[in-house]
Amino acid sequence: MTTKIVSKSSRPFALPFVEDGPVYTPGRAFVSNGGSQRWRLASNESPLGTSQKVQDVIKLAAANQHLYPDPDGLALAQAIADKFDLDANRITIAPGSDSIINWLIRGWAGPGDEIVYSAHGFQSYRIRAATSGVISVAASEQGLRADVDALLSKVTERTKLMFVANPNNPTGTYLSPAEVADLRARLRSNIMLVMDEAYFDFVRKDDYASSIQMVEGGGDNVITTRTFSKFYGLAGLRVGWAYVPAPTMAPLGRMRGPFSVTNISLAAAKAALEDDDYATASMAHNEQWVTWLNQEISALGYRVTDSVGNFALMQIPGGTDATIAFVKILDQKGFSVRRTDQNALPDWVRITVGVEKANRAIVEAIKSFGSVFAAEGTK
Numbered sequence: 599m600t601t602k603i604v605s606k607s608s609r610p611f612a613l614p615f616v617e618d619g620p621v622y623t624p625g626r627a628f629v630s631n632g633g634s635q636r637w638r639l640a641s642n643e644s645p646l647g648t649s650q651k652v653q654d655v656i657k658l659a660a661a662n663q664h665l666y667p668d669p670d671g672l673a674l675a676q677a678i679a680d681k682f683d684l685d686a687n688r689i690t691i692a693p694g695s696d697s698i699i700n701w702l703i704r705g706w707a708g709p710g711d712e713i714v715y716s717a718h719g720f721q722s723y724r725i726r727a728a729t730s731g732v733i734s735v736a737a738s739e740q741g742l743r744a745d746v747d748a749l750l751s752k753v754t755e756r757t758k759l760m761f762v763a764n765p766n767n768p769t770g771t772y773l774s775p776a777e778v779a780d781l782r783a784r785l786r787s788n789i790m791l792v793m794d795e796a797y798f799d800f801v802r803k804d805d806y807a808s809s810i811q812m813v814e815g816g817g818d819n820v821i822t823t824r825t826f827s828k829f830y831g832l833a834g835l836r837v838g839w840a841y842v843p844a845p846t847m848a849p850l851g852r853m854r855g856p857f858s859v860t861n862i863s864l865a866a867a868k869a870a871l872e873d874d875d876y877a878t879a880s881m882a883h884n885e886q887w888v889t890w891l892n893q894e895i896s897a898l899g900y901r902v903t904d905s906v907g908n909f910a911l912m913q914i915p916g917g918t919d920a921t922i923a924f925v926k927i928l929d930q931k932g933f934s935v936r937r938t939d940q941n942a943l944p945d946w947v948r949i950t951v952g953v954e955k956a957n958r959a960i961v962e963a964i965k966s967f968g969s970v971f972a973a974e975g976t977k
């Protein structure tokens with residue numbers, strides 16, 4: 599691996615894979631719609647808003663902003679450990695679980711090394727790898743579900759990490775505990791298996807379980823990541839965490855550095871974790887409405903996945919241009935949704951579960967599409 603040397607350059611250049619690296623595409627948040635109602639269904643944010651208990655804690659914490667936060671976020675780590683029956687000394691708190699993905703790639707792989715991810719997996723793995731000069735290798739899926747054999751077949755001498763979102767974003771599909779155990783058992787022991795459980799809290803299925811027991815079980819090559827952004831409604835505060843093997847704690851802490859999570863975020867996340875009413879509502883609302891969205895959209899003749907996340911994924915007949923047109927028309931009607939071209943699904947659209955009114959409105963909008971689509975064509 600050689601690094602391009604630019605002599606006599608006109609300005610300081612970043613490393614080539616940083617200068618020319620790919621960019622994470624966030625969901626479109628605000629688009630002008632002549633001032634009428636807009637529904638933000640593009641970023642898997644909670645439709646329940648910020649919990650009042652969290653808001654109260656944030657106000658209380660406001661008076662202590664002259665103080666650095668606890669570098670390890672121990673009070674939050676302990677609250678997480680208590681809730682999920684874990685060892686607090688193996689919990690790393692981060693400003694969003696996306697930061698953990700980044701630290702793992704930067705700390706455990708270098709230019710020319712490889713990570714393996716599932717072809718329609720979360721886009722961060724690929725993008726974070728690219729901006730570290732790390733090669734990301736996509737494993738094919740079966741029916742928009744990660745495939746254990748395919749993932750293992752992509753492992754080479756240079757593989758350092760494997761990333762599996764379970765359930766995955768944007769497909770909303772998941773691997774069973776038996777499949778995850780099989781993957782783990784057949785993965786070379788010096789490859790870190792990162793199980794990204796950003797949507798764990800939403801799932802109540804008999805054939806789904808957290809991978810955290812595998813980390814707990816003493817394996818030194820499995821990490822589970824979670825986030826407060828989706829289920830707990832704290833996307834704006836940026837808090838995520840990971841349960842990691844004991845030997846991984848110190849190096850991961852070095853990647854993190856001190857004071858990376860603000861004391862407002864730490865306090866708010868602890869309050870969110872202890873707010874059972876919000877969690878119950880978050881669970882019930884999503885269960886009801888993701889099921890409803892999947893059924894309604896599928897009844898209109900579109901292909902959807904069996905998503906268990908807080909979003910539905912639908913395929914647009916007619917290919918990429920039709921999909922771009924579909925998103926544009928929804929946008930004009932006041933709905934921000936997400937095309938999944940960054941996940942190698944250019945003719946699919948992800949719709950986040952919203953409040954009841956938004957869910958009903960977007961299904962009505964999709965219903966009217968037949969004619970609108972025909973009239974607008976695929977410009």
Ligand SMILES: *Cc1c(COP(=O)(O)O)cnc(C)c1O
Pocket residue numbers: 642693694695696697720763766767794796824825826827828833836837838
């Ligand atoms: C949203 C998401 C994350 C990142 O969440 P943070 O806000 O950075 O904590 C990680 N993985 C998946 C699969 C996600 O959808």
